Amino acid sequence: MSESETRENIEKKIRKLRKDFQKNVQPVLRRHNYYLSKGERRRIKKKKAIKRIQRRERRMMRS
Template sequence: MTEPEATESFEKKIRKLRKDFQKNVQPVLRRHNYYLSKGERRRIKRKKAIKRIQRRMRRLQGL
């Protein structure tokens, strides 16, 4: 393997590792940052869903 090919391969591996970290590890770390009870998680999830639906409705009404 020549030098540019080795560097390119290494950069690709780093990019793949970074992408994997952002997709799989970061959300878990964020979730375990502090304790939330099951009920609290459910309330937050419901609140986010309501906001998401309202945002979607505003976009549709604007068209």
């Protein structure tokens, strides 16, 4: 392998690691940043679900 190929390989691996970190590690860190009771977590989850459904419905109405 030439030097440029190894450099590209390393850059690809770094990009993959970053993506993996953003997808799997960051949300966990954010979740443990401060304490939320089970009830509060449930309320937030329900609000997000409602917003997601409403957004989907709006998109369906447009098209």
